[in-house]
Amino acid sequence: MRKTILVTGGTGTLGRVVVQRLLDAGREVRVLSRRPRPASHLPHEWVTGDLRTGAGTDAAVSGVDTIVHCATTLGRKDVVVTxxxxxxxxxxxTPHLVYISIAGIEQVPLPYYRSKLEAERVVVDSGLPWTILRTTQFHDLVAKMTEVQRFSPVIAVLAGVSFQPIDVREVADRLAELALGAPAGRVPDMGGPEIRSHRDLARAVLRATGRRRLLLPLRLPGATFAGYRSGGHLIPGRAVGRITFDEFLAGR
Ligand SMILES: NC(=O)c1ccc[n+]([C@@H]2O[C@H](COP(=O)([O-])OP(=O)(O)OC[C@H]3O[C@@H](n4cnc5c(N)ncnc54)[C@H](OP(=O)(O)O)[C@@H]3O)[C@@H](O)[C@H]2O)c1
Structure with missing residues (x-):
């Protein structure tokens, strides 16, 4: 008998699309969230818990044959949580543990990437059957980098830095496919269809939202920004995503 699939972070940008894909595939899905169960009818199970404290974690994993781990604290705590x-x-x-990670995390010494790398090791050494997919930055994140500055008269962009953003719907398709399949270890990375400068991507967001702003290119010091400038987070050989950043913006 097929068991339930747990999606941690099933309320997040990626996780909520993964949940939908798994439901579409006819699977029973359980979401772990720190929030109380919503009052509205849900097509899936819900466990309130917190992976930082461990509250609700046993209830969340009980009786599942697969876990898609999309939860993130956006910081060092991702290691503890994983x-x-x-x-x-x-x-x-011994459920199949499917983990979503980020392309190029060895190349760019951002503390968050360090914790993703360590969390990957936790997955590999967990004693569970596992699958890890790394992708480039999501369109949503790259758009947000401009949108959070909307009240500022100038928009800061990273000079000399490009991104290869990917659509979360395509990542969710792949993650759901991996979750429904056999454990596969580290699978090929997934990158977005285009590599564009941060300045160009910021301009696209401004155009799509009908705003006019001055762009202020910043050349930030330190190894992390040098890593971004040298394109350590880019995977031109794995530009497998099809939905472009402009298509994503137009579809919102
Ligand atoms: N964003 C990107 O560009 C990108 C690119 C490549 C890979 N990734 C990876 O994809 C994953 C999902 O990213 P995202 O952008 O979709 O994240 P997100 O929108 O920020 O969602 C984070 C999720 O984590 C859950 N969460 C946070 N702290 C938790 C805790 N202590 N216990 C349980 N759940 C917790 C949140 O659930 P509640 O708030 O409901 O508790 C939320 O559903 C992450 O692992 C990220 O590293 C992201």
């Missing part, structure tokens, strides 16, 4: 999840999962069986 370890807590993997240890709880192992107490309840």
């Amino acid at each position: 370890r807590r999840l993997a240890e709880a999962a192992l107490r309840h069986g």
Whole structure:
């Protein structure tokens, strides 16, 4: 009998699309969230918990055969959170653990990327069957980098930095496919269809939202920004996404 699939971070940008894809495939889905269960009818199960404290984690992993781990604290705590999840999962069986990570995390020494790298190791060493998919930045994130500055008369952009953003719907398609398949280890990375300068991407957001702003290119010091400038986070050989940034903006 097929069991339930747990999606951590099933309320997030990526996770909520993954949940929908798995439901569309006819699977029973459970979401773990720190929020209380919404009052409205849900087509899936809901467990309120917190992977940082471990609250609700055992209830979330109980009786599942697959876990798609999309939750992120956006910081160092991702290692603890992933370890807590993997240890709880192992107490309840040997579910397939599917993890979403980021392309080029060895090349760019951003503390968040360091924690993703360490969390990947936790997955690999967990004793669970596993699959890891790395992708480039989502369109949503790249758009947000401009949109958070909307009240400023000038928009800061990273000088000399390009991005290869990918559509979260395509990442969710692949992640759901991986979750429904056998454990595959580290699978080929997924990058967006185009590499464009940050300045160009910011201009596209301004155009799409009908705003006029001056762009202020900033050349930031430090190894992290040098890593971005040298394109460590880009994967031109894996430009497999098809939905462009402009198409994403037009569709919102
Ligand atoms: N964004 C990108 O450009 C990008 C690119 C490549 C890979 N990724 C990876 O994709 C994954 C999802 O990213 P996203 O942008 O979709 O994230 P997001 O929108 O920020 O969502 C984060 C999710 O994590 C959950 N969460 C946070 N802290 C938690 C905790 N302590 N316990 C349980 N759940 C917790 C949140 O759920 P509640 O608030 O409901 O608790 C939320 O659903 C991350 O692992 C990220 O590293 C992202």
